[in-house]
Amino acid sequence: MRKIEHIGIAVKDLKASNDLFRRLLGKDSYKEEEVAGEGVLTSFFQVGDTKVELLEASRPESPIAKYLEKRSEGVHHIAFDVEDIHAEVLRLKAAGFEILNETPKSGADNKLVVFLHPKSTNGVLVELCQERN
């Protein structure tokens, strides 16, 4: 794990939350991107060498929709930047962590991503991100 790549925040209304974070951070989002496979609309703010990722559900069965059915808006996951996502999956699996998708899938912002189940990570949903070449 090289650094925290982003903090994912589940929101109900991406436009309203973009405005709020623009006022909070004093800067605009640098990218909005839909990840259809994940059922999310994302918006990214650069903060030093890490990012805030706002996430709105793009369809009812999205993990974000399910999350918001049970909870209020807020921090949804922590993403770590890794150099070799395949090696990290093997390392973490051997260390006893539950990997939700052993085969990396396409994420936002030109990444390959893997998620770990929060029950094996102290209740925090963890995402691994590797920059696509």
Ligand SMILES: CC[C@H](C(=O)O)C(=O)SCCNC(=O)CCNC(=O)[C@H](O)C(C)(C)COP(=O)(O)OP(=O)(O)OC[C@H]1O[C@@H](n2cnc3c(N)ncnc32)[C@H](O)[C@@H]1OP(=O)(O)O
């Ligand atoms: C990839 C695009 C983008 C990017 O960065 O590039 C993203 O970040 S997309 C983010 C959205 N996608 C995901 O979150 C994918 C991984 N998530 C999942 O597979 C599910 O959400 C899962 C397995 C974490 C939970 O799904 P499930 O259907 O099991 O939901 P439950 O409500 O039944 O929860 C079971 C259990 O887990 C706890 N939980 C659920 N979500 C979270 C969370 N975000 N953080 C911490 N804990 C979470 C929930 O409280 C339940 O615990 P329990 O003790 O049983 O109540």
Ligand SMILES: [Co+2]
């Ligand atoms: Co994320």
